[in-house]
Every structure is written in C-alpha cells, then in structure tokens.
Amino acid sequence: MFNSTCRHCYLTFQAHLINIKLTRKWTNQNIILAFTLLTNRRVDPVEITNVKGTESMLLTDQEFNSTTYFRFVHSHGYLKQLPRNICEFNIVFMDVSYNLFQNIGNISCLQTLDTLKMNDNRITYVSNKTFAEMPKLRCVDLSSNKISKLDFNILNYPKTNILHFYLNTNNLRQLDIGNVLVPNNTICRVSYKNNKYPIKISNIKNFNPKESNTFLCGNIDFSNVRLNIHPYMILGTSPGELVRYARCGKLEYRGAKYDCDCSAAEFFNLEYSEFYRIFGNQLISSTCQDPKPLRGINIKDLFYNTSLHQLMICDVQDGCPKVGNCKCVCTSHPITDSLIIDCSNQSCKDLPDVVPDTRHRIVLFMEGNQIHSVSSKYYFKYVKILNLSRNPIQSFDESVQNFTNDAEIIITDHLLDSLPRQVQLLDPNVFRFGQNGIPCNCDNRWIGEWRKFKEVRYPLFCSNFDNVLIEDFISHSTDCDSKQDTTLAFYSLIPLTIFIFLIWKLRHLRYDVKVLKSQFLPIDKNIQRSWQTDVYISFDEDNDDVRWFVFQILDKFCCKRELSTYIACRDSWPGRTDEQNIVMNLQSCKYCLIIQSSGMYDLDKTKSCTNRMEYRLAWNLFTDKRLCKVLVINFDKSKTEDFQAMKTKALYRLGMGFKIFDRKRSLHEKLLDVFNEPLVTNVKHIRQRKRRISA
Incomplete structure (x- = not known):
C-alpha cells in the first residue's frame, strides 16, 4: 500500500544533457554506434566488437566532465551485455528495451542512474544485490521478460530507494x-x-x-x-x-x-x-x-x-486433534471469528490436549462422547463455545475459572453432584445445565446463593426435588441455618482449643528449655576453677542394694577412669550438718549423679529430706551454670513422679537419664558419655583430703 501521489521519478539536471543514440552500421562484422548531441554535433563512433552483441564499447573524443550527464538509449537491438566502459559516463536515463539481455549484470557503478528500462528482454533472475548501493535509482521497468525468480527484499536492500518497480507479464x-x-x-x-x-x-x-x-x-x-x-x-x-x-x-x-x-x-x-x-x-x-x-x-x-x-471457510489440518478413535475436524470461520473443532460422537474420553494455533475464538463440539471429568487445558481462556451435551460429566476441576464470562458451556445430560467453588468467579449464565439438576443440600447451598446474587437466564434444578430451582431452595433450607450455626460454633472453638493446648505444652516443656539452655551456654572460668571433685553421687543410703551398687561398681569404675567421687556417708566433713556438707561439696563438684530408687523421697524416711535437698540444689546449680551436667539413674523401676517429676522427665528427654534395667544400652558407656572430662587436680585433691581427715 503506497502513496498514490508520489513525486516524479526523473531528476532535472542543470548540467549539459547529451543523448546517446546507437545507430547500426555494418562494417566487416563490426557494429558502429555513434553519439549524437542534442545539437546534432558529430562525435566519433562507438564500436561493438562482435555481431553477437556480447562485447561493445562506447568511444568518443568529445570532452566531458563530472557534471555532464547522458541519456543512453538503444532499443530494438541485439545487445546481450552493456558496453564494458559504460561506468565512465554519468548515465541518468538508460533504455535498452527490446534487446537480448539474459541478465542485468553489474550496474552498481552507475551511481547517477535514475531510470532503468530493460523491458522485453530475456532476463530470468533478479538478485537483491542488483540495485544495492544505487541510492538515486527511482524507476525500474523489467516487464515482459522471462523472470521466474526474485530474491527477497529487493526493494528494501541497503541504499535502495526505488519508487516505481514494474514486473508485468513475467513467469x-x-x-x-x-x-x-x-x-x-x-x-x-x-x-x-x-x-x-x-x-x-x-x-x-x-x-x-x-x-x-x-x-x-x-x-x-x-x-x-x-x-x-x-x-x-x-x-x-x-x-x-x-x-x-x-x-x-x-x-x-x-x-x-x-x-x-x-x-x-x-x-x-x-x-x-x-x-x-x-x-x-x-x-x-x-x-x-x-x-x-x-x-x-x-x-x-x-x-x-x-x-x-x-x-468462506478453510479446513485446518495442522494441529487438529486426532488421538486414537477421537478424531476431530477443524474449520476456520473468520466471519464469525471462530475456529470450529468438531469432535462429536468420536468416543473421546477427555478434551483435546492441543488445538490449532489461531487468532480466533474456539468453538469446541464434544457432544456424544464418554467424558466424565473436565480437567485443565491451556486454551480455556480462548473458548467461545464448549458443547458437552450427551456426556456423563461428573466433575469440573478448579481450572473452570480460566473460562471467560463470554464463554458458553453446554452440559445437558450431566451427572454432577456439585461444582467447584471457583465457578463463583464466573457469570452463572456461562453454564447451560438443561433439565438435569444437582442435589439441593446444605453443601450446595452456596451455588443457589451465587446464582441468586447474579441474575440468571438459564435454570438449574434440584435433582432431589421436582421442579424446584436451586436458588429457591435456599429460602426454605432452615435446617442448614441451624447446622451452620452449630458448625460455626464448633469451628470457633478450634482456635481456643489450640491456644489452650499451646499454653499447656509450653508449661510442660519449660524445663526442657532450661536444660537446653544449660547444655549449650558456656560456664564461667572462675566457677570452673572452684571445682575440686568430679562427681557428686546422691542415693538412698538406707537401701542396701543401692549402697552395694554405688561402692562396688560405680566408685570403682570412676577410680579406673580417674574420676573423683563424693559420697556423703563416706566423705562428709565431721562436725558439720548435712545441709552444710551438701551445699559446700555439691558446689565444688563438676557433675552430679542421682540414683533414684523406690521410696527414696518418702517423707517418713530419715534421709528423704537430705535426698530432696540434693536434687533441688543440683537442679538449681545446673540451670544456673554452676554445675556442668546432671545424670539421673533409675535403679529399680521406681515411680518417683510425685517428686520433681517434670524436671526428671525433661532430663530423660534430653539424654541426661538412664535406666539400669534397660539392657539395650551400657551403663559404663553412658557414664563416659556424660562424665567425659575428669578434673586435672583429682590426685592432688585426694591427697590433701586424706591429710585433713588424719589430722
């Protein structure tokens, strides 16, 4: 499409314009060409060197310069190629029509050429480089040749400004x-x-x-x-x-x-x-x-x-769905802005996965097939009509929201029990349900509210009531209101229940937090220097089995591992009360080992108060980062839940508890795991202690 009022192609030159007319003279198989000035002033002839017209030369003794422009006209002749010295002349207009040219040749040197007439020759091919670098060329006439091939982009090659281009009556x-x-x-x-x-x-x-x-x-x-x-x-x-x-x-x-x-x-x-x-x-x-x-x-x-x-339609083959027995026919119908895909009565079990590329809206006929479910497809947003009548449709997935409000979905003869809630994003008039309805119950009440809120033109009946629209059902469903209130009350209790559970759980695990904190926080170096004994052992001194276990097994094992021990009945200082010995010696120990047995913390026992005090003090020192670790050993499946049970369970949960009767694990390995760093002053401390006792 181009401007019909273009400027004229021919240029006007103020310099001297000389016509070159080629007149034939036969002289011993040579063709003589002569220049003729507009003033008919004679010039020397131009010689064509053979009668075939493939070799020629323009000759003149007339003086001319760069401001002299020529018209070269030689029509109805026998030329097959341009004169080989044509580039020496400023040619503006060239007419070599009705000759024998089979190709245009290299004319890029004719930088002043404005008009080229080569019509009625025998040219068969034109390259897109033929007119390149010729910015002044405005008019080209190649009509009535035998051109069967053109390179692409001839008219827009670099520095090409052709305004008139004639290729009439070619091949x-x-x-x-x-x-x-x-x-x-x-x-x-x-x-x-x-x-x-x-x-x-x-x-x-x-x-x-x-x-x-x-x-x-x-x-x-x-x-x-x-x-x-x-x-x-x-x-x-x-x-x-x-x-x-x-x-x-x-x-x-x-x-x-x-x-x-x-x-x-x-x-x-x-x-x-x-x-x-x-x-x-x-x-x-x-x-x-x-x-x-x-x-x-x-x-x-x-x-x-x-x-x-x-x-005015076209059959579309590329991309038209054909899978197994499901073979579709695709037709482009631009007048209605439609690409019609007809897959009716083809035993299809799903919508096509791929459809032809198109700029038009899609009309998809799928009636009379075996489609049970409508799943997501990329082209839903382009669908104009989707006809699913005479299909046992049982469900739509959430991708139904990808349809537009301009779509029309026909699902008569469906077997739907409900709809996905994403349909609320669409206009209800998108769907044509026909006479088949869906169950009117409390779960589907929202469907009636959705349709009632937006004006509907096509009915949706209740399948469990005769001639009742689903939007009319919601005004009579009082049972749903009571159930809804009950459900609302029930769901409102859920956050409260979760809150109470979290409070209880935090209270239950508060000791675990303290144990974790004590395990990972570093202990002050001054406190470490105050340690004189490795392990403080707390147990029921009135229980003979426990006493034998402490002296014959634990104490000997610790000695072999160079772990010094403090046992109250053996190492307490004379003249001091039990409370003084517990506080003074537990504060100077690095670890504490508590052996729990049946009746150990009973208040009617003589030593129960001492054992209780040891437990409390060990816990406080441990959580205050004055005691490195605490290990609780259950000796005889004792039930000590009544005394500091939550603290003991926290220690067990975090690996600081052991059960003697657990045969799956070794007591010695557990002791070495917990009490893994003996004090370097152990030997010196024992020697000093013996001196004090003897004195």
Whole structure:
C-alpha cells in the first residue's frame, strides 16, 4: 500500500544533457554506434566488437566532465551485455528495451542512474544485490521478460530507494512479501499484473509489522493474477490491526481471480472503505476462483451478500486433534471469528490436549462422547463455545475459572453432584445445565446463593426435588441455618482449643528449655576453677542394694577412669550438718549423679529430706551454670513422679537419664558419655583430703 501521489521519478539536471543514440552500421562484422548531441554535433563512433552483441564499447573524443550527464538509449537491438566502459559516463536515463539481455549484470557503478528500462528482454533472475548501493535509482521497468525468480527484499536492500518497480507479464510462481511491502518507506507503484502463472505469496524472513514500529504505504497492482492468499494475510496480522500499519496506498486486483476462502473472509469484517482500499479498488472484474459454490461471483457482490459469507471457510489440518478413535475436524470461520473443532460422537474420553494455533475464538463440539471429568487445558481462556451435551460429566476441576464470562458451556445430560467453588468467579449464565439438576443440600447451598446474587437466564434444578430451582431452595433450607450455626460454633472453638493446648505444652516443656539452655551456654572460668571433685553421687543410703551398687561398681569404675567421687556417708566433713556438707561439696563438684530408687523421697524416711535437698540444689546449680551436667539413674523401676517429676522427665528427654534395667544400652558407656572430662587436680585433691581427715 503506497502513496498514490508520489513525486516524479526523473531528476532535472542543470548540467549539459547529451543523448546517446546507437545507430547500426555494418562494417566487416563490426557494429558502429555513434553519439549524437542534442545539437546534432558529430562525435566519433562507438564500436561493438562482435555481431553477437556480447562485447561493445562506447568511444568518443568529445570532452566531458563530472557534471555532464547522458541519456543512453538503444532499443530494438541485439545487445546481450552493456558496453564494458559504460561506468565512465554519468548515465541518468538508460533504455535498452527490446534487446537480448539474459541478465542485468553489474550496474552498481552507475551511481547517477535514475531510470532503468530493460523491458522485453530475456532476463530470468533478479538478485537483491542488483540495485544495492544505487541510492538515486527511482524507476525500474523489467516487464515482459522471462523472470521466474526474485530474491527477497529487493526493494528494501541497503541504499535502495526505488519508487516505481514494474514486473508485468513475467513467469513468477512465488513472491516474497518483502518484494510487495517496503517497511517504513513509501513507494509509488509496484506492479506484477498479467503474470503468466499463479503466484504463491511467501514470507521468508517472517516479517511482522507488530514486532516493530513499522508503517506500510504504497500502491500495488496484481491485476489479472491469481494468488494463493491475499499478500497482507501472510503477515499474521488481523485486518483490524493491519489498518493501523497500512496508513495509505491501495491494491489493484482488476480482473484477478483468487480463492474466496477463510483468508479472504478475514477482510470482510472491515468497513467497506477500508476493504475497498486494502483489498482492491478495482473489484468489478475480480471474481472468486474457489470454493466451487462461490466460483465466478464478483468480490464486491460477495462483500454485501452476507448469506454467502458462511461458505468462506478453510479446513485446518495442522494441529487438529486426532488421538486414537477421537478424531476431530477443524474449520476456520473468520466471519464469525471462530475456529470450529468438531469432535462429536468420536468416543473421546477427555478434551483435546492441543488445538490449532489461531487468532480466533474456539468453538469446541464434544457432544456424544464418554467424558466424565473436565480437567485443565491451556486454551480455556480462548473458548467461545464448549458443547458437552450427551456426556456423563461428573466433575469440573478448579481450572473452570480460566473460562471467560463470554464463554458458553453446554452440559445437558450431566451427572454432577456439585461444582467447584471457583465457578463463583464466573457469570452463572456461562453454564447451560438443561433439565438435569444437582442435589439441593446444605453443601450446595452456596451455588443457589451465587446464582441468586447474579441474575440468571438459564435454570438449574434440584435433582432431589421436582421442579424446584436451586436458588429457591435456599429460602426454605432452615435446617442448614441451624447446622451452620452449630458448625460455626464448633469451628470457633478450634482456635481456643489450640491456644489452650499451646499454653499447656509450653508449661510442660519449660524445663526442657532450661536444660537446653544449660547444655549449650558456656560456664564461667572462675566457677570452673572452684571445682575440686568430679562427681557428686546422691542415693538412698538406707537401701542396701543401692549402697552395694554405688561402692562396688560405680566408685570403682570412676577410680579406673580417674574420676573423683563424693559420697556423703563416706566423705562428709565431721562436725558439720548435712545441709552444710551438701551445699559446700555439691558446689565444688563438676557433675552430679542421682540414683533414684523406690521410696527414696518418702517423707517418713530419715534421709528423704537430705535426698530432696540434693536434687533441688543440683537442679538449681545446673540451670544456673554452676554445675556442668546432671545424670539421673533409675535403679529399680521406681515411680518417683510425685517428686520433681517434670524436671526428671525433661532430663530423660534430653539424654541426661538412664535406666539400669534397660539392657539395650551400657551403663559404663553412658557414664563416659556424660562424665567425659575428669578434673586435672583429682590426685592432688585426694591427697590433701586424706591429710585433713588424719589430722
């Protein structure tokens, strides 16, 4: 599409203009060419060196300079190549029509050339480099040759500014869109009229005006040519968008015949003024070639006869679903902005996973199949109509929200028990349920509220009541209100229950937190220096079995491991009370070992108060980081839950407890694991203690 009011192609030169006329004189197989000035002043001849016309040279003794411009005219001759010294002249206009040229040759040296006429020769091919680097070339006429191939992008090659390009009456079979449209440029006229063969339009470089800030402008003539597709349809741009890029210019299809299928129908949704400009301004003699029902019908008549538009369709093969027995038929119907995919009565068990690429809305016919569930598909947002009648539909998944409010979903004969709550994002009129309903119960009450809130045109009945709409059911469902209140009360108790449980759990685990804190926090070095004994052993001195175990097993094991021990009945200082001995010696020990046995903490026992005091003090020193570790040993499956039970359980949970009767683990290994660092002053401390006792 190009501006019809372009500036004239020919340049006006103020310098001297000399006509070069080639007149033939036969002299011993040589052709003599002579320059003739406009003033008819004679010049020396130009010699062509053979009669075949493949070798020639322009000769002159006339003086000329860089400001002298020439017209070179030699038509109806036998030239096959241009004169080899033609680059020495500033040629502005060259007419070598009606000769024997089979190719254009290298003319890039003719930097001043404005017009090239090589019509009615024997040229078969034009390269996209032929006119490169010739910025002053404005008009090219290659009509009535034998051109069967054009490189792409001839009109938009670097430094190419051709305004008029004529290729009438040639042998083209394929034409790239780059030789029809010139992005961001304006040309006066491009003509391919009266081509001898049908032309197939291609798009080698996938040019798309939407991908750049592009405009198209110019006049194109395809009169009396049959095309496989309208040139603009190859761009992948809808006609409505194309109007934005095609700002001016027009197409001419005088006497053209082309397929009036879906590709032509794309333009029939335009206003007639735009259709007239873009589709062709000479419609009177342009007719349809295919399909058969439209053959011979004038394009203008077809545009206004809307009853025939439904025949302007195309069968779509690429991407049309065909899986097993489920074989679909796909038809493009641009007039209704639809891609129709018909999979009816094909034993399909699911919707197609893939559909053809299209710019139109999808109409999917799936009636009479065996589809039980509608699952997510990527094309839901493009669906215009989905017909699922005569299918045992039992469920939709949450992807139903991907449909738009413009969609129409027909699910008569369904077996639905409910709908996914995501349908609340859609208008209820999207669905056509037919006479089959869904159960009206408390769980589906929200469906009635959804439909009642938005005005509905199509009914949804209760399957468990006769002729009752689901939106009418909600006004009579008083039982649901009471159940809802009960349910609300029940659910409101859940946060309170969780809160109470967390409070109880935090209280229950508060001792675990203290134990963890004591295990990982470092102990002050001054406190470590005050330690004189490794292990303080607390046990029931009245229990003979425990006493024997302490002296015969534990104490001997500690001695072997160089662990000093403090046993109250053996090592307490004479003259001091039990309380004084406990406080003084427990504060000077690194570890504390508590051996619990039955009745150890009973208040009616003599030593129970002492044992209780040892436990409390050991716990306090341990949590205050004055005691390195505490180990509790259960000697005889005693039940001591009544005394400091939560603290003991916390120690057991964090690896600071041991059961003698547990045969799966070794007591010695446990002792070494807990009491793993003996004091280096043990031997010295024992020697000093013995001296004090003897004194």
